[in-house]
Amino acid sequence: MKIIVCIKQVPNTTEIKIDPVTNTLKRDGVPSIINPDDKTAIEAALQLKEKCGATVTVITMGPMQAEKALREALAMGADEAFLLTDRAFAGSDTLATSTIIAAAIKKLGADVVFCGRQAIDGDTAQVGPQIAEHLGIPQITYAAVVDYCNECDALIVKREFEDRYQTLKIQGQCLITILSTLAKPRYMNVWDIVAQDEKEIGLITFADLDLDKANIGLGGSPTKVKSTATKQFNKTIETLELDPESAAKAIVDALKERHLI
Amino acid sequence: MANYKSVLFEQMIKDFAETEVKPLAAEVDEQERFPAETVEKMAKMGMFGIIVPKEYEGAGGDYNMYISAVEELSKHCATTGVILSAHTSLCVAPILEYGNEEQRRKYLPDLASGRKLGAFGLTEPNAGTDAANQQTVAVEMEDHYLLNGSKIFITNAGYASTYIIIAITGKTPKGPEMSAFIVEKAFEGFSVGKKEKKMGIRGSATCELIFENVKVPKENLLGKRGDGFKIAMKTLDGGRIGIAAQALGIAEGALDSAIGYVKSRKQFGRSISQFQNTQFQLADMATKVAAAKGLVYAAVNAKQNKLPTLSVNAAQAKLFAAETAMDVTTKAVQLHGGYGYTREYPVERMMRDAKITEIYEGTSEVQRMVISGALLRK
Numbered sequence: 003m004k005i006i007v008c009i010k011q012v013p014n015t016t017e018i019k020i021d022p023v024t025n026t027l028k029r030d031g032v033p034s035i036i037n038p039d040d041k042t043a044i045e046a047a048l049q050l051k052e053k054c055g056a057t058v059t060v061i062t063m064g065p066m067q068a069e070k071a072l073r074e075a076l077a078m079g080a081d082e083a084f085l086l087t088d089r090a091f092a093g094s095d096t097l098a099t100s101t102i103i104a105a106a107i108k109k110l111g112a113d114v115v116f117c118g119r120q121a122i123d124g125d126t127a128q129v130g131p132q133i134a135e136h137l138g139i140p141q142i143t144y145a146a147v148v149d150y151c152n153e154c155d156a157l158i159v160k161r162e163f164e165d166r167y168q169t170l171k172i173q174g175q176c177l178i179t180i181l182s183t184l185a186k187p188r189y190m191n192v193w194d195i196v197a198q199d200e201k202e203i204g205l206i207t208f209a210d211l212d213l214d215k216a217n218i219g220l221g222g223s224p225t226k227v228k229s230t231a232t233k234q235f236n237k238t239i240e241t242l243e244l245d246p247e248s249a250a251k252a253i254v255d256a257l258k259e260r261h262l263i
Numbered sequence: 264m265a266n267y268k269s270v271l272f273e274q275m276i277k278d279f280a281e282t283e284v285k286p287l288a289a290e291v292d293e294q295e296r297f298p299a300e301t302v303e304k305m306a307k308m309g310m311f312g313i314i315v316p317k318e319y320e321g322a323g324g325d326y327n328m329y330i331s332a333v334e335e336l337s338k339h340c341a342t343t344g345v346i347l348s349a350h351t352s353l354c355v356a357p358i359l360e361y362g363n364e365e366q367r368r369k370y371l372p373d374l375a376s377g378r379k380l381g382a383f384g385l386t387e388p389n390a391g392t393d394a395a396n397q398q399t400v401a402v403e404m405e406d407h408y409l410l411n412g413s414k415i416f417i418t419n420a421g422y423a424s425t426y427i428i429i430a431i432t433g434k435t436p437k438g439p440e441m442s443a444f445i446v447e448k449a450f451e452g453f454s455v456g457k458k459e460k461k462m463g464i465r466g467s468a469t470c471e472l473i474f475e476n477v478k479v480p481k482e483n484l485l486g487k488r489g490d491g492f493k494i495a496m497k498t499l500d501g502g503r504i505g506i507a508a509q510a511l512g513i514a515e516g517a518l519d520s521a522i523g524y525v526k527s528r529k530q531f532g533r534s535i536s537q538f539q540n541t542q543f544q545l546a547d548m549a550t551k552v553a554a555a556k557g558l559v560y561a562a563v564n565a566k567q568n569k570l571p572t573l574s575v576n577a578a579q580a581k582l583f584a585a586e587t588a589m590d591v592t593t594k595a596v597q598l599h600g601g602y603g604y605t606r607e608y609p610v611e612r613m614m615r616d617a618k619i620t621e622i623y624e625g626t627s628e629v630q631r632m633v634i635s636g637a638l639l640r641k
Contacts, residue, residue, distance in 0.1 A: 191307070192313050198268070
């Protein structure tokens with residue numbers, strides 16, 4: 003089984019601040035990390051590798067700095083890694099991004115594609131499902147468990163919803179988006195940290211893929227961001243000193259007044 | 264090109280130390296408990312074989328990575344730091360450096376993968392700083408050496424399966440002839456004696472080793488017969504860098520705790536970080552830590568490049584880092600005031616842990632002897 007894991011390098015949002023004047027993210031000096039859901043997707047793939055001898059290929063699209071995210075994946079135990087990078091890819095929205103990634107997956111070939119559910123910077127959860135659509139393969143989103151059934155040579159995937167689970171058995175090509183609750187990603191290990199140093203990261207550019215420039219990059223992106231705004235918090239605090247019963251009533255009234263309940 | 268190996272290693276060890284080691288540190292100290300679960304995790308991640316070449320199941324990493332691991336672990340738990348240091352510097356390194364191919368193939372894979380832990384035995388009740396005054400003897404028989412005697416203050420004792428043991432094998436005109444042996448815990452007649460009740464590094468197992476007619480196969484002689492003292496001294500040169508890194512880590516941990524505390528503690532209506540005394544104390548602590556770090560990594564450089572100054576570099580690193588650890592942890596307790604004296608905060612533990620770094624693997628006085636000896640020989 004060949005698994006391709008799609009990952010994204012994102013700013014560590016726990017350390018990010020928003021410039022109150024320009025309303026933009028202050029990215030300077032903020033360390034980049036592998037998007038948490040994607041890191042769990044790597045873990046899920048490595049667990050399958052241990053169970054049924056799969057090979058794990060990790061890919062990402064981004065500037066050259068994204069190499070670090072790929073090398074971290076190799077240091078966790080992934081077998082190989084590819085960086086999709088080209089000026090023509092810059093400015094891609096989710097649709098254009100998924101077009102490019104799908105083309106790369108087609109070129110590399112995969113039995114199963116893993117993606118994280120969504121990225122902590124964009125929060126769209128669109129790229130995974132879009133890749134599946136481009137590739138014309140089934141997709142299983144919100145996977146909380148991915149297991150391999152030896153007898154039936156199929157993947158058993160448990161999808162998590164707000165109020166229920168759904169368990170699916172699937173054979174053949176598919177794309178699965180992984181929830182970070184699936185497993186705690188393993189640490190990098192010293193053997194693979196040293197070994198990744200001797201591995202090359204494969205570069206995939208526009209020229210390597212079967213793509214139409216009209217569908218990628220800024221020009222190929224139908225999403226146009228007109229403006230972004232920071233949510234303003236109303237910090238007015240009202241202090242009431244009441245006995246418990248009246249306090250409870252006051253809270254309920256206040257919430258009703260604001261149409262929150 | 265960026266050195267991803269160092270960057271990724273640093274990221275991994277920081278993350279591991281903060282997530283897995285820090286939360287257990289107080290409990291391990293309080294209960295004087297060997298952190299077996301942490302050791303198991305470290306083994307799975309390859310940390311016990313950082314400096315071991317790949318052909319012996321090691322990671323094939325470098326000394327710098329190993330030392331930064333000891334430093335980072337010791338920031339949060341000095342016990343965990345010394346488990347790695349004693350295993351690597353005192354058992355893995357001498358087998359790697361003085362072992363023959365057969366010995367390396369037999370012992371290194373288990374040690375590198377962490378399936379087995381290593382330890383080292385030189386110190387005896389009457390042979391501390393006077394290491395040449397050994398009483399443990401190994402008598403050469405037909406196909407083995409017969410080992411009798413005891414060792415004390417042995418780090419990782421009991422938990423380790425593989426021990427490097429120094430013993431007397433004869434006499435020379437200059438004094439006793441010493442040799443080094445690889446001794447397995449499973450050898451008949453080998454037993455682990457009394458466990459010490461210590462002031463600090465209380466989770467680390469420190470015990471007596473007893474040898475009663477232990478038959479050590481001749482092929483377990485490490486290096487040549489009579490090389491024991493040299494092997495012990497060279498091994499301790501490496502060990503001292505490990506302990507210096509442990510001391511550095513303890514000092515860094517105490518400094519971090521002090522910075523956090525003084526920012527949150529208010530007296531006289533303001534944060535105590537606004538008082539100049541606090542600021543100057545922190546400045547002095549940070550400066551000493553930086554100087555200690557410089558000496559530790561200068562010694563690492565000497566070790567990696569096999570420089571002739573290694574003994575002096577290691578002695579200077581250990582001397583300065585240990586005294587820095589003692590000074591910085593004492594100041595950190597003082598900055599915490601009464602709270603610092605309680606076990607609510609980690610600094611009292613760090614202060615207790617710091618003291619051992621001025622004593623083991625050569626006291627600060629021994630380091631001064633090594634340094635001045637080299638100066639006056641010129």
